[in-house]
Amino acid sequence: MSLVITGATGQLGRLVVSSLLAKGVPADQVVALGRDDERLAELGALGVTTRKVDYADAAGLADALTGADRVLLISGSEVGQRLPQHQNVIDAAKAAGVQLLAYTSIPQADTSGIALAAEHRATEEAITASGLPHTYLRNSWYIENYSGQLATYTEHGTVLGAAGDGQVSAATRADFAEAAAAALLLEQPKEVYELGGPAFSLKQLAATVSEVTGTDVTYTDVPAEELTKVLVGAGLPEAYAGILADADLGLGRGELYADPADLEQLLGRPATSLEDGLRAAR
Ligand SMILES: NC(=O)c1ccc[n+]([C@@H]2O[C@H](COP(=O)([O-])OP(=O)(O)OC[C@H]3O[C@@H](n4cnc5c(N)ncnc54)[C@H](OP(=O)(O)O)[C@@H]3O)[C@@H](O)[C@H]2O)c1
Known part of the structure; x- marks a missing residue:
């Protein structure tokens, strides 16, 4: 094969x-x-x-x-x-x-x-x-989208976003990769897998960052336009900053949520938790 x-x-x-x-x-x-x-x-x-x-x-x-x-x-x-x-x-x-x-x-x-x-x-x-x-x-999103920003979160004491209380089913790249390999090897994989780990809000992300780093970090929710401006100020191209802010709005609407069952089924175990993903990155 x-x-x-x-x-x-x-x-x-x-x-x-x-x-x-x-x-x-x-x-x-x-x-x-x-x-x-x-x-x-x-x-x-x-x-x-x-x-x-x-x-x-x-x-x-x-x-x-x-x-x-x-x-x-x-x-x-x-x-x-x-x-x-x-x-x-x-x-x-x-x-x-x-x-x-x-x-x-x-x-x-x-x-x-x-x-x-x-x-x-x-x-x-x-x-x-x-x-x-x-x-x-x-x-869904990679946990690495967040763990890659640990230094920024702790420097400013905040996770900035436009997602409100929405939940994101982020999982590690390694888990998504293992799931993809498993699906490729199944005789007859399902037509659609909605893949994600245990879901969390950006407020819960900030709490987990605080726990893992020992630095107090809180979630600050801002309008998408303001988030775009901050990201541009941090050096991102305007179009890309707009795409990220738009994705946060989608997160707020629940569009990055996936029931953990499909990922667990392909992995044959629960997905890596946010806390473990952040600790590994640290
Ligand atoms: N779920 C998420 O949070 C998330 C986040 C970011 C991206 N994504 C999506 O998931 C994909 C995989 O993620 P990743 O982290 O592995 O991204 P990545 O490290 O940027 O890898 C992208 C891959 O796509 C290849 N590629 C891009 N344009 C190509 C082209 N024109 N022709 C041939 N190959 C091309 C790159 O090849 P080279 O090595 O030659 O550049 C690289 O192998 C991304 O490409 C993006 O579509 C998902």
Whole structure:
């Protein structure tokens, strides 16, 4: 069986490759795709086959997916370009006649009002239209989105957000990666997995940050426009800051919530808790 992982050079993709190997998949059955030579070489050192290809390169993708049995399409990171890029992967998967196309999506992709969800929804629709057997791995936020900001939280004594009391089902990248590897190996995965860990509000995030760091941190809720301004002031490009603030509004509406059952089912255990995720990052 040939398992192809796109975006394998990324943070999630590398963990999916290690997870497959840890589950006993022979390295010569794994094909890792990416663009970065150095990170492809690191993957090659694990014994897996590597192929350098850009999502924009339709012919290159057709070559790279030749002989593939199952493909995990890890959503690209170039927001605004992703639908045509993903379509190239879908077309190549269709031409290769793959048995399964798995796609990393966003919770409630079919109904979510979060701006970032639009490309995920369109990609899911394109995969469904292709007629390929598929599974949608609708990952909620990474705990790392928060643990990467521990120093900022403690420096300012605050978690700033626009999410009100909304709950986010964040889980670690490692858990989402292990779940993706498990789904790829199931004879017949479900068509849709809504994936997330135990949910928490940003107020609970601040309380957990306080506990883990020993520094008092509280949650400050601000309008999305103000959050955007603060993020721009901190150096983020305006469009990206707006996307993050918009996602916080979606979090507030419950659109990043996922029942923990699907992730637990794929992992065969409960997901890593927020507290453990923060402690590991520290
Ligand atoms: N759930 C969340 O909280 C969350 C947060 C951020 C992002 N995401 C989504 O989840 C995906 C995976 O997350 P991650 O943390 O692994 O992101 P990441 O570290 O940025 O990895 C992105 C991967 O996509 C590849 N890629 C991007 N554009 C490409 C293109 N045009 N052609 C070929 N490969 C391309 C990158 O390849 P190179 O190494 O060659 O650049 C890399 O392997 C992201 O791309 C994004 O869609 C989810």
